[in-house]
Amino acid sequence: MRWSGSARVLAQWLVLGAVVGVVCGVASAGFLWLLEEATRLRVGQPALVYALPLAGWVLGAVYARWGGPVRGGNNLVLDTVHTGDAQVPLRMAPMVLVGTVLTHLFGGSAGREGTAVQMGGSLADWVAHRFRVGVDLRRELLAAGIAGGFGSVFGTPVAGAVFGLEVVVVGRLGYEALLPALVASVVGDLVTRGLGTHHTVYPVPGALPLTLLVVGKWLVFAVGVAGVAVLFVEGMHRLKAWLERRVPWLPLRMAMGGTAVVLLWLWVGTDAYLGLGVPGILRAFQDPALPVSAFAWKLVFTVVTLGAGFLGGEVTPLFFIGASLGNVLARGLGLPVDLGAAVGMAAMFAAAANTPLALSIMAVELVGAGVLPHVMIVATVAYLLTGHRGIYPAQRIGRGKHGGPLLARWVALREMEEAREKPGPRGSAGPENHGSG
Incomplete structure (x- = not known):
């Protein structure tokens, strides 16, 4: 009986994980094709950027009228994993897909991970409800949807599986969802590639022996990465909150954000900071004369775009910011530029x-694999230095990053942020006493 029960659970995970992977893979393939076409059209017709304010107005009107809970984005998916609330709306998948493609068509600085995760979560929850699974399995399938979306859109199936487990609760891996997440991510990647999708190929850095001096340089490097990561996270959250208070009507808020991006674009006089910015990432691996300000400009463009409410993710812009910052830090610290760009690219998003x-x-x-010891050092240190904040306020945390007692309950990062802004009485038992950073 015990073996038959284990076999049934295993088969259930394999089948449902594969179903989630297939729908995520098909969705990611279509999304990436549309994104490539939109980017090609914008590059060929730069005047499209002038229409970004109008696009913001239209997208804002659509989301204000029909968006509803869909506007919660990645945080809606994460909240649903924890609370088991009503189904993630199936309309989230097409709405975020179209919204993200239009954001890129008209030059907004955004990524693709957020869209992939939201599509994956929406489709996985649809699968869960279609098969009428229990609460626990539903949560595991939501994690699998996150993994399938992330792994298929970047062509990184193992990282996608681990991301689906790691992103839900800070400092904890949800091993209960490991198998369905891995199956969904691997199948999703296979389906996306099988449909003809080609992912970006990054230069492979040369090997660098790990010595005490090199470790010391990476620690300094990590401080720089953490500082910029905090600027990005705080900048995006604070701008979004400020705009929501000052300009409560979403269409006007997005139109204002689009206008700001157009003005920034005219000021800097280059298309390098529009859209995904993949050419800028590749340049950071190779150009020892990359402008020192490149990472700062991409940060500003992205914070304005996403803070105003445009659709998309943060990963690829953070890759740009991290790679270009890594290029600059590597030059200053005497590290190989290509390795600095690779480490910075991954560690920035990790933090x-x-x-x-x-x-x-x-x-x-x-x-x-040559990057592994270096990126692990920088990513871990930068993750600790950023404190209890992140691009996903719905992430939960059960214990402070720097140790201390377990919290009475898992606390959302948004609550930690509120505790920082409104500190309680000295000696209170709120989350601010657990190193909220």
């Missing part, structure tokens, strides 16, 4: 998303 393990694995899948 901002509280996922050092997944991003260290992702770096290996993207640029080879």
Whole structure:
């Protein structure tokens, strides 16, 4: 009986994980094709950028009228994993897909991970409800949807699986969802590639022996990464909150954000900071004369775009910011530029998303195993230095990053942020007493 029960659970995970992987893979393939076409059209017709304010107005009107809970984005998916609330709306998948493609078509600085995760979560919850699974299995399938979306959109199936487990609770891996997450991520990646999708190929850095001096340089490097990650996270959250208070009507808020991006674009006089910015990431691996300000400009463009409410993710812009910052730090510290760009690219997102393990694995899948000891050091230290903040306020935390007692309950990062802004009485038992950073 025990063996038959285990076999039934195993078969259930394999079948449902594969179903989630297939729908995520098909969705990611279609999304990436549309994104590539939108980017090609914008590059060929730069005047499209002038229409970004109008696009913001239209997208804002659509989301204000029909968006509803869908506007919660990645945080809605994470909250649903924890609370088991009503189904993640199936309309989230097409709405975020279209919204993200239009954001990129008109030059907004955004990524693709957020869209992939939201599509994956929406489709996985649809599968869960179609098969009428229990509460626990539903949560595991939601984690699998996150993994399938992330792994298939970047072509990194192992990192996708670990990301789906690591992103839900800060400092904890949800091993109960390991098998369905791995199956969904691997199947999703196979389906996306099988449909003809080609992912970006990054340069492979040369080997660098790990010595005491090199470790010391990486520690300094990690401080720089953590500082910029905090600027990004705080900048995006604070701008979004400020705009929501001052301009409560979403269409106007997005139109204002689009206008700000157009003005920034005219000011800097280059298209380098629009859209995904993949050419800028590749340049950071190779150009020892990369402008020192490149990472700062991409940070500003992305914070304005996402803070105003445009659709998309943070990963690829954070890759740009991390790679270009890594290029600059490597030059200053006497490290290889290509290795600095690779380490910075992964560690920046690891610090901002509280996922050092997944991003260290992702770096290996993207640029080879030689990066592993270096990126693991930087990602871990930067993750600790950023404190209890992140790009996903719905992430939960059960114990402070720097140790201390377990919290009475898992606390959302948004609550930690509120505790920082409104400190309680000295000696109170609130989350601010557990190193909220």
